[in-house]
Amino acid sequence: MKTTLHLYALALLIPVVITGAPGFADDQAGVKKASEIADALGKRQKMSVNAAEKVKIDIHAIHFALNSSDVEGDESYRQIRELARALEDPRLRNKKIEVQGHTCDLGDEDYNRKLSQKRAEEVVRVLSVQYGIPAENLVAVGKGESEPLKKGTDENSRAENRRVTFVKQ
Secondary structure (H helix, E strand, O other): OOEOOOHHHHOOOOOOOOOOOOOOOOOOOOOOOHHHHHHHHOOOOOEOOOOEOOEEEEEOOOEEOOOOOOEEOHHHHHHHHHHHHHHOOOOOOOOOEEEEEEOOOOOOHHHHHHHHHHHHHHHHHHHHHHHOOOHHHEEEEEEEOOOOOOOOOOHHHHHHHOEEEEEEO
């Protein structure tokens, strides 16, 4: 069983930023700081009866061009820079991190899975090429629309589901 640290669930534990979400801390750009990411991912994994529970954080501040894996906008690159800083934290430096791409439910399921894979690979590429994070520590996985955070067909629900998740292995 996986423990998902959804940003809205961490509001009382970690100062969280979600662009446009009412009731949460919000800075000008909606970018999570490296310390917040490292704190969330650096938590010790708990052992359950069946398997180790994975520690995750969902990031909504990385944006892509429509139907593309191209990272788009200054906010996205600031967020990736903060992620790189977090991955340099001693608690995470030599850990395997799974970079999961997610999409909303618009479009064909197979197309969304492939698109989310390309987006995850692009985030891995930027982290390793631009910030020197060892590529062997990052694993790109496309989840497509298979793990929505929110059910629904309204734009807010779909926007919540378009995200990148980082899972400490």
